[in-house]
Amino acid sequence: MYRRKALVAIADGLGDRPVEELGGLTPLQKARTPNLDRVAREGGCGIMDLLAPGVPVGTDMGHLLLFGGNGADYPGRGPVEARGINMDVADGDVLFRCNFATVDKNGVVKDRRAGRINGGTKDLAQALDGLGLGDGVRSRFAPATEHRGVLILRGPGLGGAVTDTDPKVTGKPVLAAQATDGSPEAARTAEKLNLFLRKSAALLAEHPVNAQRAAQGELPANALLTRGAGRFRGMAQQPELLGFSGCCVAGEATVLGMARLLGYETVTDPAFSANPATDYARKAAAALEALSRHDLVFVHFKATDLAGHDNQPWEKVKAIEMFDAMVGLLLAQLPPKTCLALASDHSTPCEVGEHSGEPVPVAILGPGIRRDEVERFDEIACGRGCLSRIRGRDFIMGIFDYMGVSKKRGS
Amino acid sequence: MYRRKALVAIADGLGDRPVEELGGLTPLQKARTPNLDRVAREGGCGIMDLLAPGVPVGTDMGHLLLFGGNGADYPGRGPVEARGINMDVADGDVLFRCNFATVDKNGVVKDRRAGRINGGTKDLAQALDGLGLGDGVRSRFAPATEHRGVLILRGPGLGGAVTDTDPKVTGKPVLAAQATDGSPEAARTAEKLNLFLRKSAALLAEHPVNAQRAAQGELPANALLTRGAGRFRGMAQQPELLGFSGCCVAGEATVLGMARLLGYETVTDPAFSANPATDYARKAAAALEALSRHDLVFVHFKATDLAGHDNQPWEKVKAIEMFDAMVGLLLAQLPPKTCLALASDHSTPCEVGEHSGEPVPVAILGPGIRRDEVERFDEIACGRGCLSRIRGRDFIMGIFDYMGVSKKRGS
Numbered sequence: 001m002y003r004r005k006a007l008v009a010i011a012d013g014l015g016d017r018p019v020e021e022l023g024g025l026t027p028l029q030k031a032r033t034p035n036l037d038r039v040a041r042e043g044g045c046g047i048m049d050l051l052a053p054g055v056p057v058g059t060d061m062g063h064l065l066l067f068g069g070n071g072a073d074y075p076g077r078g079p080v081e082a083r084g085i086n087m088d089v090a091d092g093d094v095l096f097r098c099n100f101a102t103v104d105k106n107g108v109v110k111d112r113r114a115g116r117i118n119g120g121t122k123d124l125a126q127a128l129d130g131l132g133l134g135d136g137v138r139s140r141f142a143p144a145t146e147h148r149g150v151l152i153l154r155g156p157g158l159g160g161a162v163t164d165t166d167p168k169v170t171g172k173p174v175l176a177a178q179a180t181d182g183s184p185e186a187a188r189t190a191e192k193l194n195l196f197l198r199k200s201a202a203l204l205a206e207h208p209v210n211a212q213r214a215a216q217g218e219l220p221a222n223a224l225l226t227r228g229a230g231r232f233r234g235m236a237q238q239p240e241l242l243g244f245s246g247c248c249v250a251g252e253a254t255v256l257g258m259a260r261l262l263g264y265e266t267v268t269d270p271a272f273s274a275n276p277a278t279d280y281a282r283k284a285a286a287a288l289e290a291l292s293r294h295d296l297v298f299v300h301f302k303a304t305d306l307a308g309h310d311n312q313p314w315e316k317v318k319a320i321e322m323f324d325a326m327v328g329l330l331l332a333q334l335p336p337k338t339c340l341a342l343a344s345d346h347s348t349p350c351e352v353g354e355h356s357g358e359p360v361p362v363a364i365l366g367p368g369i370r371r372d373e374v375e376r377f378d379e380i381a382c383g384r385g386c387l388s389r390i391r392g393r394d395f396i397m398g399i400f401d402y403m404g405v406s407k408k409r410g411s
Numbered sequence: 412m413y414r415r416k417a418l419v420a421i422a423d424g425l426g427d428r429p430v431e432e433l434g435g436l437t438p439l440q441k442a443r444t445p446n447l448d449r450v451a452r453e454g455g456c457g458i459m460d461l462l463a464p465g466v467p468v469g470t471d472m473g474h475l476l477l478f479g480g481n482g483a484d485y486p487g488r489g490p491v492e493a494r495g496i497n498m499d500v501a502d503g504d505v506l507f508r509c510n511f512a513t514v515d516k517n518g519v520v521k522d523r524r525a526g527r528i529n530g531g532t533k534d535l536a537q538a539l540d541g542l543g544l545g546d547g548v549r550s551r552f553a554p555a556t557e558h559r560g561v562l563i564l565r566g567p568g569l570g571g572a573v574t575d576t577d578p579k580v581t582g583k584p585v586l587a588a589q590a591t592d593g594s595p596e597a598a599r600t601a602e603k604l605n606l607f608l609r610k611s612a613a614l615l616a617e618h619p620v621n622a623q624r625a626a627q628g629e630l631p632a633n634a635l636l637t638r639g640a641g642r643f644r645g646m647a648q649q650p651e652l653l654g655f656s657g658c659c660v661a662g663e664a665t666v667l668g669m670a671r672l673l674g675y676e677t678v679t680d681p682a683f684s685a686n687p688a689t690d691y692a693r694k695a696a697a698a699l700e701a702l703s704r705h706d707l708v709f710v711h712f713k714a715t716d717l718a719g720h721d722n723q724p725w726e727k728v729k730a731i732e733m734f735d736a737m738v739g740l741l742l743a744q745l746p747p748k749t750c751l752a753l754a755s756d757h758s759t760p761c762e763v764g765e766h767s768g769e770p771v772p773v774a775i776l777g778p779g780i781r782r783d784e785v786e787r788f789d790e791i792a793c794g795r796g797c798l799s800r801i802r803g804r805d806f807i808m809g810i811f812d813y814m815g816v817s818k819k820r821g822s
Contacts, residue, residue, distance in 0.1 A: 017779040026781070051820055053801055054808025061821025077822055351779050352413050355819055357812035358781065380783050380797045389799035 002404040004366070005338040007291055007330060008298045010066060011323045012059060012252075013305025015347025015360040015379055019313045027307075027316035027350065028361070029378045035328035036320075036363070036377035039342055043365030045374040046387025048395050050346055054357040059305070062345025063258045065392035066298070067248070068238035068400065075261060076230040082150045084257030087142045091234035094158045094189050098141075098149040099166065100124065100221035107173045107223075112166070113147040115219035120209035124221055125149055127203045133192045145253075151226060153192055159185025160231030162193060167225075174223055193226065200224055237263030239296070242405040247290040249283060250300035265294070274302035276315075280322055284329035291335065295403060301326060308348030316350060339366025339402055342377060343395065362387065362395055369402065413815040415777070416749040418702055418741060419709045421477060422734045423470060423663075424716025426758025426771035426790055430724040438718075438727035438761065439772070440789045446739035447731075447774070447788035450753055454776030456785040457798025459806050461757055465768040470716070473756025474669045476803035477709065478659070479649035479811065486672060487641040493561045495668030498553045502645035505569045505600050509552075509560040510577065511535065511632035518584045518634075523577070524558040526630035531620035535632055536560055538614045544603045556664075562637060564603055570596025571642030573604060578636075585634060604637065611635055648674030650707075653816040658701040660694060661711035676705070685713035687726075691733055695740035702746065706814060712737060719759030727761060742776075750777025750813055753788060754806065773798065773806055780813065 014028060022030040049055070050062045051071050060080050065071060078095030089095065100121060102111040121143040128141040128151075137155030144150055161181035165174055177193040179186030201223055204210060210220040239246040240263050248259035251272025259266050267286050271279040280301070287299035301323045307316035327342065334340055344360035361382035363374075372386035383389065387398070400406045427437040434441070460466070461473045462482050471491045476482060489506030500506065511532060513522040532554040539552040539562075548566030555561055572592035576585055588604045590597035612634055615621060621631040650657040651674050659670035662683025670677050678697050682690040691712070698710035712734045718727035738753065745751055755771035772793035774785075783797035794800065798809070811817045 017781060024782075047797070047799065049805075052808065053805035054810070054812040054817060056812060056817050056819045058819055058821030064821070071820065074821055349779065352815070354413065357808065357817055379781055383783070383797045383799055384795060389801070 003295070004403050005291060005335065006296050006341060006399050006403050007287060007334065007338060008066070008296070008341045008343055008399065009323070009327050009330060010298060010300045010343050010345060011304045011320065012300065012302045012345055013308045013348030013355065014320070014344035015349070015358050016308065016316065017349040017351060017358070019350055022313050022317070026379055027313050028320055029380070031317045031320040031324065033320060033324040033377060035324045035331055036342060037375065038331065039327065039340060039365040040363045040374050040377035040382065042371065043363050044370045044372050044387055045361065045363045045377070045382035045385025047359040047379065047383045047389050048343065048362045048392055049359045049389070050392035052391065053359065056355040056357045057346050058355065059252070059254050059345055060258050062392070063255050064262070066343060066345060066396055067259060067262045067264060068393070068396045069235065069262050070393065073235055075232060075235060076228065078150065078228055078230045079232045079261055080254055080257040081144060082142070082152065082257070083260040084253030085142050085144050085150065087140060087150060087152065089152065089232050090154065091232065092158065093232045094153045094160050095230055095232055096151040096193070096226040097228045098151050099225045100147045100149065101223045101225045102219040102221065103174060103223040109167055109170050109172060109174060109225070111219050112170060112225060114221035117147050117221050120212070121147070121149065121221070123209050124204060124207055127207055128200045131196060131199055133195050135188070137192045139196050149224070151196070151224070153189060153196070157185055158189045158192070158231065159183050160189070160229050161186040162190045162229045164227040165193070165197060165225055166227045174225065177226070189229070197224060235261050239263045242400060242407070244295040244403060244405045245293070246296040247294040248298040248300065249287045249290055251278070252300065252302055255300045259298070274306050276303060276318065276322070278303060280326040281329060284326050287330060288333050291338065295405070296399070305348050308350050309353055311350050311353045313350045337367060339364055339369055339399070341399060359389060366402070414706070415814050416702060416746065417707050417752060417810050417814055418698060418745065418749060419477070419707070419752045419754055419810065420738050420741060421709060421711045422715045422731070422753070422755050423711065423713045424719045424757060424759030424766065425731070425755035426760070426769050427719065427727065428760040428762060428769070430761055433724050433728070437790050438724050439731055440791070442728045442731040442735065444731060444735040444788060446735045446742055447753060448786065449742065450738070450751060450774045450776040451785050451788040451793065453782065454774050455781045455783050455798055456772065456774045456788070456793035456796025458770035458790065458794045458800050459754065459773045459803055460768070460770045460800070461803035463802065464770065467766040467768040468757050469766065470663070470665050470756055471669050473803070474666050475673070477754060477756060477807055478670060478673045478675060479804070479807045480646065480673050481804065484646055486643060486646060487639065489561065489639055489641045490643045490672055491665055491668040492555060493553070493563065493668070494671040495664030496553050496555050496561065498551060498561060498563065500563065500643050501565065502643065503569065504643045505564045505571050506641055506643055507562040507604070507637040508639045509562050510636045511558045511560065512634045512636045513630040513632065514585060514634040520578055520581050520583060520585060520636070522630050523581060523636060525632035528558050528632050531624070532558070532560065532632070534620050535615065535618055538618055539611045542607060542610055544606050546599070548603045550607050560635070562607070562635070564600060564607070568596055569600045569603070569642065570594050571600070571640050572597040573601045573640045575638040576604070576608060576636055577638045585636065588637070600640070608635060646672050650674045653811060653818070655706040655814060655816045656704070657707040658705040659709040659711065660698045660701055662689070663711065663713055666711045670709070685717050687714060687729065687733070689714060691737040692740060695737050698741060699744050702749065707810070716759050719761050720764055722761050722764045724761045748778060750775055750780055750810070752810060770800060777813070
């Protein structure tokens, strides 16, 4: 039976525009990228619109598509954040993004971030996790970065159409959650959320972490503000559906969360940071190790995107050269019967400082992969390649097909 | 905050096929087009299928797509004609295209165009406008070109599924309108339309314009024939939805009507004709003036399409060179931080004399626009450009993205 493996190296926010201070070249054209160019020269190239031409996507949506999901199944931020911090989420869960905050005795918000609390939230969160709220509904609560957390209400008959309790400004009281669509599910969720917030206020008020903060003259984390309620529908698990084993190697919680939602295993490490000192050699080693256990491995590289957001074309050139070095390590040890693909989740042009809707270059190298005459890996050259201009999902379908796991339509 | 402006020059029916008498070149390849070629050489190029490859579209559908609308929202001819003559249309209106006609005393059609009546229709129309038809239903009526007019029935609970009253041939009686879908809305519309036609026949019979026509031995415009009933649903207003200000500069009522339906302002002038004597310099000046007030301006050029319909390749070459001259005027005064795009609404190959489904060339030039190695603006060369082959809506989404008004999907 025909089966192949695939390794996909993703440079976040890679696509860009001609930059005057780079002599009218894009950062990718300007960078010295012998390894990326080798993939282009010895493989097949194209340009890719993640969702559609001219439509900018977030890192979460971009990776949803690269991982084989449908854009229409985008689950919202809550589930991605929850899975990013390794909470489990189940079909029917209602998720909320939360802040720990400080309120006065009248429930008026004094500080929306509890003095930018940066320690003890794990203990606080533990107190709020697993509260019974009646009718079979329970809370799940986990801390995220700094003052942030994720709340899940889990139980029968819950709906996502409820208002934020976060007033978004200081000096106003915490709002009571209300149903917005008149459904009994939303009404039940609003009721359970309000009950949870009352219970959690009582638990936070007497929590030792807050006693200690008070003793140190710090604002107590004595309230939760919730926003972005959303009911989670289970997502199609690509690896399971197509019968392969997939893994994502990344440092960023958003990418890890999306990978987990779609049924991929994940490998992460505190050394996988987005800053220029990131240990890309360790990431490459982790990707190759994962490839020994999995059929499909994504390895994600972040620094390219940050340089675009920071309007720093020369920083982006450097980040791209680091990505190139990482790809060099992957190429050097690529196992036989394996393709290596280069991709990105969106463009982040330095002159915009935000994601844009321009296509990103892609290239695939491997035994049996069609080759074209493209010599360089960049936004323009790859457009003349044999993959032409394709969508994100079409790109990954091509990888699935190469792997031999696609389903034939018709007979 | 990043924002840019865009100017899109549209050559109607530009795309063509190799023509033997042009030495196997397309009219666009044959024409001397230094300005169009400059946009191609210094910008990014592609070929565009308005709706889909191989699907010919009308000027109205082509412009619906170029203006950012969805093909599925095509409203039918009635609303386009109504807005083309500056009638307002509202959600729920039922529109009819009409002819002034001549009937005998038995209601049998003698002339479907009332002797090609070409004067006095404004006065006739005024008599038919604003008639009360009961149940809160009123008529709106406005004259269009020559013997044509547009009728709107406006009021609660009307439907569009009614038959034509135009028998399409002389010697047959005017038909009574009937509902075609069994709905109470269509039944009410048929009833109100038949009432309107009776009332209007009485008003037309005694109208001074017809008395004068009779005195001059001309056929009276003593009846209306209606066809193409359609209920109008309000259309998505792209400029409002995305938060920009848009304008269309054109002479043709169809293009102006579609622009207005989609929420664009319009600028027109009797000098903006489709014939070879059209004052393209005045049109260019109007477009540049509009660009000082708007974020996005379309400027439409018609003569290219007419030459295609007339099977006149050499005429098409001349029309293209005139379009090139207009684009030269635009290029010479293009404001900074503005892109100039070249587009078309469909191909009109001279050998077909009708619209065809072949793609049209596109090119975009401006600061930050990706550049490729295409040197000439034509149907073939542009296909090797960095935009590759795209759909009409994708093309305009790319412009919106460049302008910085696109909405990001995901976060």
